[in-house]
Amino acid sequence: MITLSGATRDFVVGEQTVHALNNVDLEVEAGEYIAIVGPSGSGKSTLLNAIGLLDRLSKGTYRLENHDVTGLSDDELARIRREKIGFVFQFFHLIPRLKASANIELPLTLAGVDPAERAARVTAVLEDYGLADRGHHRPDQLSGGQRQRVAIARATVTRPKLLLADEPTGNLDRTSGKDVVHILERLNDDGITLLMVTHDPELANRAQRKIRMVDGAIESDKAVVSL
Amino acid sequence: MITLSGATRDFVVGEQTVHALNNVDLEVEAGEYIAIVGPSGSGKSTLLNAIGLLDRLSKGTYRLENHDVTGLSDDELARIRREKIGFVFQFFHLIPRLKASANIELPLTLAGVDPAERAARVTAVLEDYGLADRGHHRPDQLSGGQRQRVAIARATVTRPKLLLADEPTGNLDRTSGKDVVHILERLNDDGITLLMVTHDPELANRAQRKIRMVDGAIESDKAVVSL
Numbered sequence A, B: 001m002i003t004l005s006g007a008t009r010d011f012v013v014g015e016q017t018v019h020a021l022n023n024v025d026l027e028v029e030a031g032e033y034i035a036i037v038g039p040s041g042s043g044k045s046t047l048l049n050a051i052g053l054l055d056r057l058s059k060g061t062y063r064l065e066n067h068d069v070t071g072l073s074d075d076e077l078a079r080i081r082r083e084k085i086g087f088v089f090q091f092f093h094l095i096p097r098l099k100a101s102a103n104i105e106l107p108l109t110l111a112g113v114d115p116a117e118r119a120a121r122v123t124a125v126l127e128d129y130g131l132a133d134r135g136h137h138r139p140d141q142l143s144g145g146q147r148q149r150v151a152i153a154r155a156t157v158t159r160p161k162l163l164l165a166d167e168p169t170g171n172l173d174r175t176s177g178k179d180v181v182h183i184l185e186r187l188n189d190d191g192i193t194l195l196m197v198t199h200d201p202e203l204a205n206r207a208q209r210k211i212r213m214v215d216g217a218i219e220s221d222k223a224v225v226s227l
């Protein structure tokens, strides 16, 4: 499903160049459940942004579902994202002036889903994520963990083929975090490819495969051995 | 140092009233090290914001260092915050157009510290928090955990009497998180009062006292028994 080959992403700050991704090779089959771990600043978000077509590579190639997406136009990338990718951002990026329910509904509207179906799905995910009484709140009227759950609900409501989650439990207590992960794992059981960046070692060990990044490179890429 | 009495904070959203803080009584002595835990949405950030004078109570009183601060003007609250309180926000609130070093330096400038001393202190904290080569980066040129550490550096660089940290390790790997907590604990050893909201049970168990919140109320308030 995903093939990165020699993937490099450089950032220039003044005189300095940061090699946020440094010659990364990666293959992901459809339906895999992968945890991405590593120190702060090691390139995890940069990797996820590249895979999610939110950012372009400086060097190397990216094939998504066997199409070379490296050189596509912004419009083409936006279309693929809308149709195939759900992204949970490390800092959510909710739309401030829209209530939680409207934020969650937006991808369904962009996908052309009819109003009745949209309303039903939004109600269902609000329930799933423990937000049933918070649908009318705008992001600034929500707690940190509630915003995080709205971001996750928004990314999953279209049941995308590829779900990319950047630190989805970083602002959640143990219980809310477990609830969220169970939902994401159910989606993976249904065939959705799930890539999750996480700082939580317990969470990482629930995946089938763990990729560890250090300084923009993949240091290890192994199956997770369940004890 | 801190006395909250009958502290209540209500939020109105449409027809609904959320009792984010519900009749909370709390006493904190100078120099204490307290963890605040509880489910997402239980009122932890609201409690910290009230203590940090970033938000006013709907009912009840707040005495800080034996002065009633409940009815003070915005200017008076701002002055007390500047002089006595360091706040690490759950979502950092860094100034987007300032580089990391300038973000960290700002409280020192507001406190009237001279330029040479400011430069020395900023350099020292950048080093402490593993950001020595990131001082020139703006927040949007930093990873999530790097931004978090800049927020912590900014809150601690003035060595405030009262340090309030809302989820200070939420975006940090285990190692960076430990480093940060060790620095905050050293400050507490030097007499700084430290209140930390955290979802990490291991972190919470390092404190001397643990306050658990549920639905806007303090459910328990106990000494932490070190095993």
Ligand SMILES: Nc1ncnc2c1ncn2[C@@H]1O[C@H](COP(=O)(O)OP(=O)(O)OP(=O)(O)O)[C@@H](O)[C@H]1O
Pocket (backbone or CB within 6 Å): A011, A012, A013, A018, A019, A020, A038, A039, A040, A041, A042, A043, A044, A045, A046, A047, A090, B134, B137, B140, B141, B142, B143, B144, B145, B146, B171, B172, B173
């Ligand atoms: N726009 C940018 N300009 C310059 N440098 C950047 C930019 N974005 C990221 N970086 C740098 O690239 C490196 C990788 O960043 P990235 O956000 O991918 O890290 P991360 O592994 O997600 O970290 P964290 O766990 O802290 O979120 C970091 O050292 C960061 O400072």
Ligand SMILES: Nc1ncnc2c1ncn2[C@@H]1O[C@H](COP(=O)(O)OP(=O)(O)OP(=O)(O)O)[C@@H](O)[C@H]1O
Pocket (backbone or CB within 6 Å): A134, A137, A140, A141, A142, A143, A144, A145, A146, A171, A172, A173, B011, B012, B013, B018, B019, B020, B038, B039, B040, B041, B042, B043, B044, B045, B046, B047, B090
């Ligand atoms: N401005 C607001 N308007 C309306 N409701 C609010 C507002 N701010 C917070 N709330 C509500 O008050 C409750 C407490 O919020 P708070 O941010 O204190 O929770 P928290 O314990 O910090 O949660 P988390 O662990 O998710 O950060 C939540 O249910 C939230 O929806």
Ligand SMILES: [Mg+2]
Pocket (backbone or CB within 6 Å): A044, A045, A046, A090, A166, B143, B144, B145
């Ligand atoms: Mg990141």
Ligand SMILES: [Mg+2]
Pocket (backbone or CB within 6 Å): A143, A144, A145, B044, B045, B046, B090, B166
């Ligand atoms: Mg909070």
